[in-house]
Amino acid sequence: MAELADIDQALAWHLGSNHFPPIPSAMIPVAKDAIEAASDDDWDREIDLRGIVEWRDQTTAPAYALVDHMHLDPWIR
Numbered sequence: 001m002a003e004l005a006d007i008d009q010a011l012a013w014h015l016g017s018n019h020f021p022p023i024p025s026a027m028i029p030v031a032k033d034a035i036e037a038a039s040d041d042d043w044d045r046e047i048d049l050r051g052i053v054e055w056r057d058q059t060t061a062p063a064y065a066l067v068d069h070m071h072l073d074p075w076i077r
Contacts (some may be wrong), residue, residue, distance in 0.1 A: 007032065008028055010075075011028045011031050011032070012028060014070075014071075015027060015028070015031065015070060018071065019070070019071075023070060024052070026050075026052050027052060027053075027070070029050065030047055030048070030049055030050060030066065031066065031070050031072055033047045033048070033063075034047050034063045034066035034067050034070070034072060035067070035076060037063035038063050038064070038067050038072070038076045039075075039076050039077045042063065043063050043064040043067075044064065045062065046060040046061070046062060047060060047061055047062070047063055047066055048060055
């Protein structure tokens with residue numbers, strides 16, 4: 001799925017099908033921000049969770065935590 005040209009479509013499928021419970025598609029922009037940070041080798045970059053969820057009572061989470069939780073490794077370049 002990571003090879004699809006439409007990253008939004010690929011992430012929607014991945015987050016909805018490869019996780020239980022499914023991660024909502026509203027998290028796609030968060031996932032894309034985490035992928036960008038990891039691809040820039042900025043694993044500690046704080047990613048805004050856009051009011052969808054909290055991480056450790058915070059409204060942001062480090063890219064490494066999001067990549068790990070959402071299994072985004074295939075998209076990191």
